[in-house]
Amino acid sequence: MLGLPLGAGSDHEGSGGTPADAVSGLVVLFCVVRAVRRKERPLTRTAYVVLGLPVVAVAVAALGADSLPNALEGLVRYYQILVLVPAAVLLLVRDRHDFRLVAWALVGLGLWQGSLGVYQYLTGTGASYAGEDVRAVGTFGATDVMGMSTVVAYGLVCAVGLGLAGRAPRERVLALVCALGLVVPLALSFSRGAWIATAVVCVLQIVLAGLRRAGRLLAVGAAAAVVLVGGFGVGTSMLQERLSSITQVTAAPDQSVTDRYTMWAAAIDMWEEHPATGVGLKNFPAYRDSHASIALSAGSDVAGAGAAFRRQPLLSPHNMYLLVLSEQGLLSLCAIVGGWAAMLVCGARRLATAHRAARGLDCALIACGLLTWQLIDFAYADIGGPSTVLTAVVFGLVAWWALAPAALSEAVAER
Structure with a gap:
């Protein structure tokens, strides 16, 4: 369903259901x-x-919402992403074979969305970026510019895990080819947060797969990056400027970075006034203007990918941790992050076991890689938009590897 177009005029920026x-x-x-x-x-x-x-x-935080619809919408959304869908995936994945099928499905979805994104870049039909309609967004449209980069990054992390520790040589080669192919649309998404998270996780996966092959694979990856950037013209001036802006966010921030820093400060200010339970679910927009400085702009420009120009209001701090802290307080932040930390610890322990047993290492690299990617990306993004349901599926895969008895059961036959 995430491969279907939502329509040029669709507005799914954090509220409203999707197929x-x-x-x-x-x-x-x-x-x-x-x-x-x-x-x-x-x-x-x-x-x-x-x-x-x-x-x-989350239920306690819902009591502080300014209206019943906001309380119910926020409650259902958080339960969907953090509890219900992950639990469903945990139950439906029976063994490592099923896990790999879901991982390959993520790779396939990433390739589909990525191919659309590359087409948008080449034909000038993407979302607006620096005055040109070249930003790759796939089927998600200009109102959810992070959607395609998230899907592509998930696919890339899965492909790297399958390529490093897949069962058959052909499977490993195919997965690594897919991973290299997904680098291009990820670059053309112009998403700095996704770039950083993906680079960190892929290096981590290579190192965890074995130091013996780490140097060789890193060298191959660097050579491939040079070919993609230099040989095929991926390294446009806009892309180079976007890359250089990562190191200049404090010295010479653009308006998007200024807005983000301003909203982060506003979120912290809200939490300081309501430290335990926050200002209430879905209440960040209502408290934003009274806590933000005058540096905050009226909204971000949205255009391209079939959508007419308009100003999109800034409804969240674009940081999951600060969103939870400001709206739900320290109680929810500790509960939510505590659950992620528990899955990361359990998953890492099982990764070590899989490494020693030489069974299921691909699943371990994928699960730990996806969770690490998400935890890093949440420093630059939060839940919201059509791709959010895929985040819930990812949490389900991680939960299966970290918590399901079948993940490391020797009784489970490899198909």
Whole structure:
């Protein structure tokens, strides 16, 4: 469903459902009905604790919302992304074979969205960037410029994991070719946060796969980057300026960076006034102007990819940690981040076991890589938009590797 176009005029910037959301709801309902019919406890105690940590904290924050619709919308969204869909994926993935199928599906979705993004760049039909309609956004449109970069990055992380530790040589070669292909649309997304997170995670995956091959693969990756950037013309002046701006965000920030810093400061100010439970779910926009400095602009420019020019209001701090802290307070932040930390620790322990046993290392690299990518990216982004449901699926894959008994069970036959 995430491969379907939403329409040029669609506005899904953090609110409103999408077909993918509806499908995720049906999947959750199916899992509930199946568990009731089988009269079984589908999750382990550890899984109940880790996935259940945000339930009470988010419910408390919902009580502080300024309206019932906002409370219900925020509650359902957080439960969907952090609890329900991850639990459903955890239940539906039976073994490492199923895990790899989902990982390849993410690679395929990334290639589809990425190919559309490259076409948009080459034909000038993408979202507006620096006065030209060249920003690759796939089917997500100009109102969700982070959507395609997120999907492509997920696919790239999965492809690298499969390429480093896949079961068959042909599978490894195919995965690495896919990974190299996904680098181009990721670059053309002009998303600095996605670039940073992906670069860190891919290097980490290579190192974790074995120091013996790390140097060789890093050299191959560097050579491929030189060919892509120099040989095929990916290194346009706009791309080079975007890359150089990463090191200049404090010395000479552009307006988007200034807006982000201003909203971060506003979010911290909100939390300082309401440290325990925040200002309430979906209440950041209502408190923004009273806590932000005059450096904040009226909104970001949105145009291209079939959409007419308009100003998009800044409704969140574009930092998941600060969004939770400002709207839900320290209680929810500790609960949500605590759950992620628990999955990261459990996943890393199983990665070490898989490395020693030489079984399931590809799944380990993918799961730990996806979670690490998401935790880094959340410093530059938050939940919202059509691609958010895919984040829930990623959390489900991570939860399966970290918490499911079948992840390392020797009784599970490799198909």
